[in-house]
Amino acid sequence: MKSVLEIGPVALFFIGYLLLRERTFEIGGTEYTGFILITAGFVPLIAVSTFLLWRLTGHLSKMQIMTLVLVVIFGGLTVWLNDERFFKMKPTLIYLIFGAILGVGLLQGKSYLRMVMSEMIPLDEAGWMKLTQRFCFFFLALAVLNEIVWRTMSTDAWVNFKTFGLTAAIFLFFILQGRLFQEHGTQSKD
Structure with a gap:
């Protein structure tokens, strides 16, 4: 289960990217590429995965915490700025x-x-x-x-x-x- 929670979000990002990479979506009058939408899904997915990992093991490494923080910050900037x-x-x-x-x-x-x-x-x-x-x-x-x-x-x-x-x-x-x-x-x- 631990391995699924650690590797799963990255695998889902990759699969989602392969499925949506050629597409663009209009949301609220703004066009977003498949990469941006997959990133928008990846941010909460990694957050939930990290939370479940913490619940399962009772602790998180500093690396896991730092990765989560950077994913939220840079994933958020990617989606917010559409870049x-x-x-x-x-x-x-x-x-x-x-x-x-x-x-x-x-x-x-x-x-x-x-x-x-x-x-x-x-x-x-x-x-x-x-x-x-x-x-x-x-x-x-x-x-x-x-x-x-x-x-x-x-x-x-x-x-x-x-x-x-x-x-x-x-x-x-x-x-x-x-x-x-x-x-x-x-x-x-x-």
Whole structure:
């Protein structure tokens, strides 16, 4: 159920976009593209999904809360101003914020990533610092990549990139950390 609540809204956004991307709608004398209408539906959907996730688990991560806030702000601006650029900027801001937070922690000699993920990934102190550095640079690279894609490519290309490209990049990033997990893992080896 948790996975459905986390992945479901993004999957529904993608499906809705595919169904409505070629259409425009007139509402109250203003024309809206399918992208704008799907964004208008996505904002309350992510809010309800996040609320249900909180009810199910009893807590939300800072990342989930920040994502919700940015979706509401940038999704709201997209619909209100009838301008899809705001929603396309959202991933850039999320990645910049996360990269900056991790960078500030690194400058203080701390791994803020460890505070969030220590239960999921057992690493020693050096491993956490290396992983935090890598995540910091990875988030900053994703921010730059999102900017390049949405500013130079079609909305179709951006939606595909956002739905599949970023997901694949995160998956690949974790796979490439296998050696770090082996060298710095603290789990007992049986």
